[in-house]
Amino acid sequence: MIADVLRNERGFSLPELIVAATVMLVVMSASMTLYIGSHRTSKVETDFGDVQANLRLALDQLSKDVRMAGFLTVEPPIIDISPTEFTISTTSPSRRYARITGPDPSIGVQKTFVIYSSSMAERFSTGDTVRIIRPPNQEQPGEGNVADPSDLVFTVQSVDAQTDPDNPEITLAGFNGGIDYSYAAGDMIVRVVAGAPLVNEVRYRYLSAPDNALQRIVNSGPPQTLARGLKDVVFDYTLNDEDLVVAVNMRIEGIAGPDPDTNPEAAKKIRPRQKTFRTSVAVRNI
Secondary structure, three states: OHHHHHOOOOOOOHHHHHHHHHHHHHHHHHHHHHHHHHHHHHHHHHHHHHHHHHHHHHHHHHHHHHHOOOOOOOOOOEEOOOOOEEEEEEOOOOOOEEEEEEOOOOOOOEEEEEEOOHHHHOOOOOOOEEEEEEOOOOEOOOHHHOOOHHHHEEEEEEEEOOOOOOOOEEEEEOOOOOOOOOOOOOOEEEEEOOOOOOOEEEEEEEEOOOOOEEEEEEOOOOOEEEEOOEEEEEEEEEEOOOOOEEEEEEEEEEEEOOOOOOOHHHHHHOOOEEEEEEEEEEOOOO
16 A cells, blocks of 8 residues: 555646745735835834934934023024024034133233133133133124134143042133233133134024935035934024014924825825924023
């Protein structure tokens, strides 16, 4: 009997093969559909996480800049306002500044100043370019005694916040030994970019489709893209009695996946994820 079984060469019939192949194709098609859908959903979730992170970073940068609007300037703090862009005036777009509590009255090419706090002193590094500005009128001590405004730009030689934490010091170089600058307590050391004007302009603008991006531009320089994948950005403003902006109200909406407004068919197949951030930031320097 065993020999008869081994000699049995009967295989599958053609109908059986067709049925088996059909079942296999159906199973494979269903598996691929599930895989592709799962893959697309996973990509949307990953992109959505990136969009949320970018929105938070953009809002953080934007909020810090708005708070510095009008810092040590006599210019309106925020100008050229519209629902999609505005421009900030400030002497410190880098937000690095320190209040002098102990001026150096000596005459020489270097001066050492006592700073209000160690945290302020530690905002600076050796080699930084700075100006010294006197609040509140945008005055630079010594400006009446120099012919070239660049003579009022100095370089950080050293920062000492450790020897005496209660009296941290910043040493600057580049002074004209023949000029009495008459610095006083309350003057501000402000980090600047070499060649930049005294009052800097920081412009924010939203670019709609196809860019869908929020940009930051300092002094008409190259744009820095803070966030992409945006669906919409709207700026609204609170004004005081003098029509000066005292707060910027922002709504920023991000999207991952196809936009249902511009690609409804794709949005039916791949469900997009959207996130909206709203915040209001007050201008501190009015």
